[in-house]
Amino acid sequence: MRRRTLGTSLVALAVISMIAVGGCDKQKNKQTTSSDAPLASVNGMRSLDDFSSIKDDRERALAIYQEIDAVLSHPRCVNCHPAGDSPYQGNTPKPHQPLVVRGEDNFGAPGMRCGTCHGEANFENVPGKPAWHLAPIEMAWEGKTPGEICEQIKDTERNGGKTLAQLTEHMKHDELVSYGWEPPEHLEPVPGSQELFGQLFQAWVDAGAHCPPAEKSR
Amino acid sequence: MSITLKINGKEHTVDASPDTPLLWVLRDHLGMTGTKFGCGVAQCGACTVHVDGKTRRACVAPIAGLTGKEIVTIEGLEGPEADAVREAWKEIDVPQCGYCQAGQIMSAVKLLEKKRDPTDEDLDLGMSGNICRCGTYMRIREAIKKAAGDLG
Numbered sequence: 001m002r003r004r005t006l007g008t009s010l011v012a013l014a015v016i017s018m019i020a021v022g023g024c025d026k027q028k029n030k031q032t033t034s035s036d037a038p039l040a041s042v043n044g045m046r047s048l049d050d051f052s053s054i055k056d057d058r059e060r061a062l063a064i065y066q067e068i069d070a071v072l073s074h075p076r077c078v079n080c081h082p083a084g085d086s087p088y089q090g091n092t093p094k095p096h097q098p099l100v101v102r103g104e105d106n107f108g109a110p111g112m113r114c115g116t117c118h119g120e121a122n123f124e125n126v127p128g129k130p131a132w133h134l135a136p137i138e139m140a141w142e143g144k145t146p147g148e149i150c151e152q153i154k155d156t157e158r159n160g161g162k163t164l165a166q167l168t169e170h171m172k173h174d175e176l177v178s179y180g181w182e183p184p185e186h187l188e189p190v191p192g193s194q195e196l197f198g199q200l201f202q203a204w205v206d207a208g209a210h211c212p213p214a215e216k217s218r
Numbered sequence: 219m220s221i222t223l224k225i226n227g228k229e230h231t232v233d234a235s236p237d238t239p240l241l242w243v244l245r246d247h248l249g250m251t252g253t254k255f256g257c258g259v260a261q262c263g264a265c266t267v268h269v270d271g272k273t274r275r276a277c278v279a280p281i282a283g284l285t286g287k288e289i290v291t292i293e294g295l296e297g298p299e300a301d302a303v304r305e306a307w308k309e310i311d312v313p314q315c316g317y318c319q320a321g322q323i324m325s326a327v328k329l330l331e332k333k334r335d336p337t338d339e340d341l342d343l344g345m346s347g348n349i350c351r352c353g354t355y356m357r358i359r360e361a362i363k364k365a366a367g368d369l370g
Contacts, residue, residue, distance in 0.1 A: 098261065099346040111329030111344030116273040117260040119283055123237075126260055126278045 039199055045070070045192025048203055061207035067192070067200050069146040072153070074190040076180040080134050081141040087134055088142075091188050107133040122184045129179045136160075150211035164205050172198030221281050225250070226294025236282030240274075241265045243281055244291060252292040252320050256349070263348030266321040267291050273328050275347075292320040299330045302365035310361045314352030322348045326362050335366055 038048035045067055054060040071077065079088040087096045103109045108116070118132035135141075138158040141149050152158050159167060171177060172194065180190035190197075222231045223243065232247045241258075244250045244267075256264030258277045265276040268290040303326050306312075313319045322345070329336060329344035336344070341359050350358065 098349075099343070101343050103343075109343035109346075110332030110340070111273060111325045112347050113272060116266070116347065117275050117278060119274075119279060121283070123239075123278045123280055124259075 036199065039193075039196045042196055043189070043192050045196055045200070047196070048199055051203070057207040058210045061204050061210040062212055064200050064204040064207065065146065065150060065210070065212060068197070068204060069149065071180060071190045071192065071197055072141065072149055073146065074180065074188075076183055076187065076190050078141050081139055082134070083137075083140045083142040085137075102134045102137070105133075106136055122182070125184050125186055127179065127184055127187070129176050131176060145212075145214060147212040147214040151214060154209060154211070164209055168198070168202050168205050171201045221285060223281060223284055223289060224287065225289045226291060227288075232281075234281060237280045239277050240267065240279040240281055240284060240289070241276035244276060250291055250293055254317055254320055256318065256321070261347075261349075262318070263321040263325060264318050266324040266348065268295075268324060268328065271328075273325055292324060295324065295327065297327070298369060299327045299365070302368045303327055303330065303361070306361040306365040306368065310357050310364060312354055312357040312361050314350075314354050318348060318350045318352075322350065322358055326358070326365070330362065330366055330369065333366075334369060336362060 038052075041047040041050065051060050051063050054063055075088070075091055075093050079090075079093055082088060085101045087100065088094060089096045098112075100112060100114065101109050103113075108114045114132045114134070117126055119126070119128040120130045121128045139152070139160070141152070144152070153167060154164065156162065162170060178194050181192075181194050183189055192200075219236060220231055220233055221236065222229055223240075224230075225244070225248070230248055232243050234243055234247060241253060241255060244253050245255065253267055253276055254264040255277065256262035260275040260278045263275065266273055267276045267279075268274065268288075269279065269284065270287050300323075303323055307319070307323065312322075325345055325348050329340065333340045333344070338359070341362055345358065345362075
């Protein structure tokens with residue numbers, strides 16, 4: 001029997017990236033706070049040190065949020081935070097192939113569940129993490145400005161009922177969030193590292209969690 | 219490396235790399251060729267099996283993650299939904315070349331377990347990942363509906 005005979009044209013498939021989805025709370029034990037020594041800049045994400053000269057809390061929060069937005073608005077995240085019922089895939093988002101839908105529980109339709117193809121870890125070109133699923137519709141980020149997403153993630157009606165502390169913990173340690181930095185090789189990861197992202201997110205919260213204007217596009 | 223898998227209620231120990239897809243173990247190591255190789259990249263559904271009661275494409279399921287799980291293939295498929303689907307498949311004479319049919323049936327059974335009276339939309343969405351090169355989709359749809367009716 002031939003093995004893995006199809007090329008990359010077919011295997012740009014099932015590229016679901018699901019980030020910041022409520023309900024996947026397997027967490028690592030590592031703790032990071034904004035008072036820890038600032039981590040170095042990595043993979044295009046600035047260090048906390050880069051913001052230390054901004055003394056005004058609001059201005060610092062808004063500057064830090066640009067780094068956060070670079071993650072949240074990345075295809076690795078937005079592809080599975082769609083405004084409709086089906087995810088996207090790829091670095092330049094295209095409709096997921098084959099057709100899949102969120103279904104009643106965001107895990108797909110009966111007979112065609114997310115886990116039918118997506119396992120607990122990446123396998124060749126198929127992304128994987130435990131509990132692979134779509135973000136609930138109230139967490140849709142597709143087509144939204146940084147300010148709109150920012151307000152949305154703070155809104156307990158649209159963030160799975162999370163406090164800012166819980167949201168920070170989710171961003172720092174959630175296993176499905178971690179996928180953003182660990183996609184299969186053919187997919188671009190989000191900037192930075194989850195540890196640095198967590199440190200910046202904590203610093204943004206500590207500075208007041210201010211959001212850019214909702215109407216301002218990136 | 220030696221890995222033990224529970225397939226159709228029976229334990230099988232195979233000597234294979236942990237990243238070997240289940241499909242290769244089924245077909246090449248165990249000779250269970252009812253599960254078909256179609257695309258090898260989870261795009262066609264021919265290799266669909268059940269793992270812990272859920273559909274899974276065996277071509278992208280490394281065996282390392284399957285120890286201790288209940289794997290069911292077309293050879294071991296049983297239960298009222300399976301019986302109803304088999305009968306409907308025969309009565310309506312669904313297969314053309316037959317290559318995709320094992321995967322179609324594995325998905326159809328799981329669909330019927332959740333949707334006892336599936337609508338056309340349920341069928342479109344639940345079976346969207348199972349491709350039939352002969353285009354027997356209308357017979358597949360008819361057979362699933364018949365099975366649903368027979369299940370009552």
